[in-house]
Amino acid sequence: MDLKAITKTARDTIKKYNRDHSQIIAILQDIQGVYNYLPKEALSVISEEMDVPLSRVYEIATFYNSFSLKPRGKHMIEICAGTACHVQGAANILDRFERELGIKRGETTQDGLFTLEEVRCLGCCSLAAVVRLDGNIYPFVKQDDIPRILKKYKKQEVK
């Protein structure tokens, strides 16, 4: 990862929010929007430029579930583990994704293609069980659909 670019992104974002301390969450969100995760270097830049202890930046970055300190894969798979989806078998669906990808929730495949995350309700509970892949909602997912869904994305890669 290009250190200079990260520093620049972080600096620009901080400027965009006028170095406003109450906007640290928004700043982190924007940076994560660029890199898909929060590079360590960006956190240091925030700490220095905004004059907040690094520990506080880390506190925020680790408190909120949507931030990741680890790089994420190219495709983001989010399994809804909300109540409606749980009742419709979400646990089995998560299991099957783990099995098919050979990773556990929160991990990224070795080839950097997929990151598997569990989320608590995507607000599409009437379509349970729901999976979100790169922002697209898959409704009424059954375990047996999963190999097919993954195949589509893997095929794209080969192309």
Next chain:
Amino acid sequence: MGRIRTLKDLDLAAKKGLETLFPKKTKIMVGTATSGIAAGALEVYEELKRECEKRKLDIHLSKTGSMGMDSLEPLVEVIEPGKPRLAYGKVTKDKVSPLIDQVVSGSIDGLKPAYRIDDEDDLIRQEKITYGKKIEAKLKGIPKINELPFYKKQLRIALRNCGTIDPENIYEYIARGGYYSLYRALSSMTPEQIIDEVTISGLRGRGGGGFPTGRKWLSCRKAHGDIKYVICNGDEGDPGAYMDRSLMEGDPHSIIEGMVIGAFAIGAHEGFIYVRNEYPLAVANLQKAVEQARELGLLGDDIFKSGFSFDIKIVRGAGAFVCGESTALMTSIEGKAGEPRAKYIHTVEQGIWNRPSNLNNVETWANVPVIIARGGKWFANIGAKNSTGTKVFSLVGKINNVGLVEVPMGITLKEIIYDIGGGIPEGKSFKAVQTGGPSGGCIPADLIDLPVDFDSLWEAGSMMGSGGMIVMDDRTCMVDIARYFFDFLVSESCGKCVPCREGVYQMYEILHDICHGRGKKGDIELLESMGKSIADGSLCALGGSAPNPVLSTIRYFRKEYEAHINKKKCPAGVCRALIKYSILADKCTGCGVCAKRCPVECISGERKKVHIIDQGKCIKCGTCKEVCKFDAIIVE
């Protein structure tokens, strides 16, 4: 159009809105809320656009929010001047061309409309909107919307505009009487009168706790301080609930208008809407709405020449359930890690940056303009005695008609689940309904006649919560549900206090053990007593109500716990360690589908002969049961 400063300006804006709300030409609306989009509504919209252009048709195409009946998505409505609104369900991309054919020829022989709307009441303007007076004979067979069981008992107050207006068009909101209440409040009411009206209405907070809104506003108005804030809680953290998403996406101005009225009553000039990170479309629509309101002078300085100024900022959450709690939410708006604070300092006196702050839920705010338009008394007459008005519920889980429903409070669970929801699918029996999210509980089938209001649900060991209703049938294990909620709470406890951080974890471990066949005698009693101490010893309501999912399931489903602990059996067939899948010889046709689909290849058998499962290899995922067309797989 320039700024709206007078009633006349507002009338002009309404007129402009009517031009697109009820255009003089054919109009086609597509429901493009998140649930519609998931079903493919955007592609349908694009296809409609292409088709209209291709055929050079002069049709007004528009997007709208959700009508709530999610099983019909993607939903497309056709409105022709002087004729009833016709709603077509499940309109996929390939049905667009035939649909347009029908619109052009005026027939309804191909695609059948799911319902029609002949007229509706405009709640705020208090007039009947008639779409079609004379109903053609061919339409007589199409049910009217309020004849459908799903809608018959509904009363849409908060959701009044969802699915009817284009949420990205402020003029359409105004055409439905929007911002007239604000005009009324600013031009002819004192802050005290507004608060009185809200108090008389009996409105209680829709975010879960049910605190009287008028009383909260009054305390915040009385609190000392020049700078005050009003906040909208759009964090909607309860899993299984999406009412607020639907409102924020489908009618953002109703929330904004409510907030401006509230801010005037309280004496606040700045507001925040805190929206959940998982709701990108809600953020986008709110952002657009705020900008439009600003452009027209409905936010900003000197609104309606009253001298009153107010503006709103949208804040995105970052995925922490505890941030729905009032003090945590305010800490998060300050840009910190959202840990709750002790409650003895009231946020109405010391909230954001220690200034008086008034927090209300999305749905609470959306009710305000109606209360101002119709009066508190009118509102108080709807619903139940101490729970006035309506409540929006997300009716999901094992239920036939899933979706969002808004019903007068006091309606029974039975009416919601059977009359509106159409009962349980696949002939299974109703077991329980979960309300109140992780702070709530499971209400058993015996209590099906329970009226749904704040107090009755509380007495039954659950709570209203934000409005999620997750219906469960006999294939849902109540111990597993309790374990599920504790798994949720373990990861969402902020960790500030020991009883919640450690206690919830310990209770989770016990539940986990019970589900894995390692339950011991005395576990149930231990859970009960731990639950009590956690509730007593926690700082915020997350910990305070955390034991509810366990206590309520023990209260109503003790036998199921005992079966897990004593007999090492999961009667619902869910807990993997306690169940076994097998194939019924008399039902198995030997089609081999299960063997092909089993992820661990543990099913064998010759074609057209009975198959068997290798119990040693079986991981109990249930895929075989999912794919078997002959119901030959059983779980016990």
